[in-house]
Amino acid sequence: MKIVALETLQVEAHGNIIWVELHTDQGLVGLGETFRNPAATIAYLHETVAPYLLGQDPRRIERHRFALAREVGSHFQGFPSRSIELRGNSAVDLALWDLLGQATGQPLYQLLGGLTHERVRIYNTCASAGYNSLARTGQDSLQIAPDAVAAGTVPLDDLNAQHQRPAELAAELLAEGITAMKIWPFDAYAKASRGLHIAPAELRAGLAKVEAIRQAHGDAIDLLIEYHGLWQLPAALEIARALDQLGVFWHEDPIAMHRLDDLARFKAGVRGRVAGSENLGSLAWYRSAFALGAVDVATFDLGWVGGFGEAHKITALAEAYDRPIAPHDCTGPAQLVANLHLCAAAPHSLFLETVRAYLAGFYRELLTELPRIEQGYAWPLQGPGLGTALQPDLRRRADVRIRRSALAD
Ligand SMILES: [Mg+2]
Incomplete structure (x- = not known):
């Protein structure tokens, strides 16, 4: 399995919430979320995270955590939470866990x-x-x-x-x-x-x-x-x-x-x-x-x-x-x-x-x-992974903003 696209989604009415969807070549979609400073966080996700993550196996969560931590500093030591990079990494990590749950048919718990x-x-x-x-x-x-x-x-x-x-x-x-x-x-x-x-x-x-x-x-x-x-x-x-x-x-x-x-x-x-x-x-x-x-x-x-x-x-x-x-x-x-x-x-x-x-x-x-x-x-929800997903209608809202980074075909 490999990640073929990273999408970020926002709706203006709740503009502090940033969602990340990781799409795989097997059709699974993992959902992650973070909050605050959306423009900078979204830029980080597309400029820095997507070039690393696209093409990777989403099930190697620890490897990706360690690799993306380098963007923050020396593996979190001494670094505070709530940086732009950690917000982006947090959303990606949750989406990877959601994918693992879906791939194995098990809820996160x-x-x-x-x-x-x-x-x-x-x-x-x-x-x-x-x-x-x-x-x-x-x-x-x-x-x-x-x-x-x-x-x-x-x-x-x-x-x-x-x-x-x-x-x-x-x-x-x-x-x-x-x-x-x-x-x-x-x-x-x-x-x-x-x-x-x-x-x-x-x-x-x-x-x-x-x-x-x-x-x-x-x-x-x-x-x-x-x-x-x-x-x-x-x-x-x-x-x-x-x-x-x-x-x-x-x-x-x-x-x-x-x-x-x-x-x-x-x-x-x-x-x-x-x-x-x-x-x-x-x-x-x-x-x-x-x-x-x-x-x-x-x-x-x-x-x-x-x-x-x-x-x-x-x-x-x-x-x-x-x-x-x-x-x-x-x-x-x-x-x-x-x-x-x-x-x-x-x-x-x-x-x-x-x-x-x-x-x-x-x-x-x-x-x-x-x-x-x-x-x-x-x-707790009983479905695989998080057990939930973004409402399909969300993509059709007038106030939605979607940005996509994808592997070239
Ligand atoms: Mg408090």
């Missing part, structure tokens, strides 16, 4: 050793339907999608709800059977002070949102607090210690996550778990972070760290350090499907990140199959 869990617990990230959707605007985390505002409908706007009616939002989630939620009550203050300090009134205002949930629902819902890496250590500690009185489940990316010495100090100073890091969670980063005892839950993003295979290696490393995984997805639907395969196979998977505003909305337009999610749990 089976290739990792089979199901440990029939179903995986989810948590809801309280975003809006349009959160993160725009390609080049650098949309603020407190904004609502302009198209939703213009339409006068803000469907499943969990982003506004987490700030304006947090206890009601928690009640809605509990009614759906969802028993964990992620919110970011302090981001606006970090942006005002550049993370240097938080005023007492700001701290009280952020805490009030968490207290409202606790007062209404007791300990029925786990609270995951997102900091988006916006704070310096003293301010992050001040917030986290105040939150700890309310029984927070985890503190996610509390500071700039390359500062592992500060992160270890943060961890030593709080009660709740430290979750990290979609921002910097490469295999090399986790080796250092786990060794320092600086992180409790591995929340890597497989679309940014090197792909499905790299995520599996990080999962094994987390097991070696006796820590759980909870992979990141506030991005695209193929990554959600891949994360679920990984979590269903791994004995020490804790949570699957989901965004109900995406699942009830645009994710359905994009893929042929999505996982069944009910009563706070997700069931």
Whole structure:
């Protein structure tokens, strides 16, 4: 079997999502996905990856991972995630795993050793339907999608709800059977002070949102607090210690996550778990972070760290350090499907990140199959490989952009 074409696809409405399709001479099509900086990532895939990959056997995944890592540096050592090259390599790696699953007739979880869990617990990230959707605007985390505002409908706007009616939002989630939620009550203050300090009134205002949930629902819902890496250590500690009185489940990316010495100090100073890091969670980063005892839950993003295979290696490393995984997805639907395969196979998977505003909305337009999610749990897809593909209609959308590199006939 050999790869005969590499295609990249985007739709303008969700322009941060980049799909890669790898087409083989046997008619199989492998799907990969990554997120953000689409133009540069797509250029890298066609200029650098395609000339290497076309004509190759897609089943030699490790060989291709190692070869493409040279484009990043010396095999990831010391390099952060989220570079353009790693985004492109991540999408290609997932597509190669999808092809391997299709070629062998097995779902991805089976290739990792089979199901440990029939179903995986989810948590809801309280975003809006349009959160993160725009390609080049650098949309603020407190904004609502302009198209939703213009339409006068803000469907499943969990982003506004987490700030304006947090206890009601928690009640809605509990009614759906969802028993964990992620919110970011302090981001606006970090942006005002550049993370240097938080005023007492700001701290009280952020805490009030968490207290409202606790007062209404007791300990029925786990609270995951997102900091988006916006704070310096003293301010992050001040917030986290105040939150700890309310029984927070985890503190996610509390500071700039390359500062592992500060992160270890943060961890030593709080009660709740430290979750990290979609921002910097490469295999090399986790080796250092786990060794320092600086992180409790591995929340890597497989679309940014090197792909499905790299995520599996990080999962094994987390097991070696006796820590759980909870992979990141506030991005695209193929990554959600891949994360679920990984979590269903791994004995020490804790949570699957989901965004109900995406699942009830645009994710359905994009893929042929999505996982069944009910009563706070997700069931992995059963078809070979990912078990899903891009909707055939996607290629006919007015806002689609497709670029193809192919072997000469
Ligand atoms: Mg996060």
